[in-house]
Amino acid sequence: MSQGISQPDQPVIREGDTPDLFSKFDPLIQQRKDLLDSGIEDPFSLVMEKVLSPTSAICNGRETILLGTYNYMGMTFDPDVIAAGKQALDDFGSGTTGSRVLNGTYQGHREVEQALREFYAMDHAMVFSTGYQANLGIISTIAGKGDYIVLDIDSHASIWDGCALGNAEVVPFKHNDIEAMEKRLRRIPEGAGKLVVLEGVYSMLGDVAPLKEMVAVAKRYGAMVLVDEAHSMGFIGPNGRGVAEEQGVIDEVDFVIGTFSKSVGTVGGFCVSNHPKFEIMRLVCRPYVFTASLPPSVVATAATSIRKLMRNADKRAHLWENSKRLHAGLRKHGFQLGTKEPQSAIVAVIMPDLERGAAMWEALLKEGLYVNLARPPATPANMTLLRCSLCAEHSEEQVETILGMFERAGKRVGII
């Protein structure tokens, strides 16, 4: 007989169990634990052991089609891009170890800014170390205490953080609602500085903003306009300049924010503008000044990639075909999607809840497909989404394979 059976419970207080500053994370720790205890593969700690191409990798030991990378134009393995990066490593070393305003501006940083000025046909370009820092830096520096920022409620975290850092009065409006935006602009006290922040493509549902109307309203109220075109660069608009170009209002936009970590295929962020005083930002923008600049290899790959993105009509057309094929196929299988028609290279599949969303994510991974699992609070209306982003390098056959995987996984999990 076990001796332990007659002993009373002896609860052990483990170190770290006492309430401290981490206590506020307890509900999330519990939610995560419950999810993993149900036997599911952790959706937030996937490791890619080997990357085979822009569209395939070995993930957690399996060969996997990548459908959640934002690598829209597949530039990550472009031979010219890779050669430029290797050359810069040889010529300039592995890093700058310095701020852009001190020892961190190399020839390559100037060249990538020149490539951006040409790509957007704008007078000024300023490169940041990440896209997050570009929004953080520009928004917090231009809209300060007493100024008003009017922004879409579904804005990216980097936009919200930029608003908070600058201490401006923050006034959100309902997603893509022109009238709601107009009402808020109308009520701003006279004489206050006004900035309207919009995105070309909203990354959660892959829907596009009515920029033509919204930019016109913003200008009528004397507001400056910043548009984040992170998810449109390279394939939306006649020159790939984004939704503002597509809708014919890019000349009215004061600041375009973008990133190198999607179509460009590396890392970094930027702002382009025609504002005559724009260059002063290099001295007053703290997230630009107080951080190390991008490594020489990164700016060399970015500059090469941006120049190639200026002439890529065939790839763009194929990316749209992929997006339409996936969207139509998923609808046919009975999945609920974020938009009625495909509006970008993002197709969001709406899951009934987090549990089934995570189960579906895992079922797809076992089929050999990687998509993004997006969940509250990052998602609009507390939705759980499987976010698919297509690449110009996905073949027609791969898209058909993907649809088969979705069908099998969806039936297994009981979603369709």
Added chain:
Amino acid sequence: MNRADVDTKIRSLIEPFNKKGIAITDQTTFAGDLEFDSLTVMDFVAAIEDEFDIIISMNQQAEIETYGQLVDAVCKLQND
């Protein structure tokens, strides 16, 4: 509009958002008692802004925890 009128108006505006039918006093909290999430807050604030033709920035919202504080804030914003 005096405080009592503002109170009456806001009471009628809050109804569709008060899903559990909580009895509302000046001490009722939005996050705790009414369990408003960020989207509910946005829709509710928009309804108040439209009714009183005012703007309540998120910075101001952060200072408002209870129903009574909201009524006071709206009274003040109206007179500004």
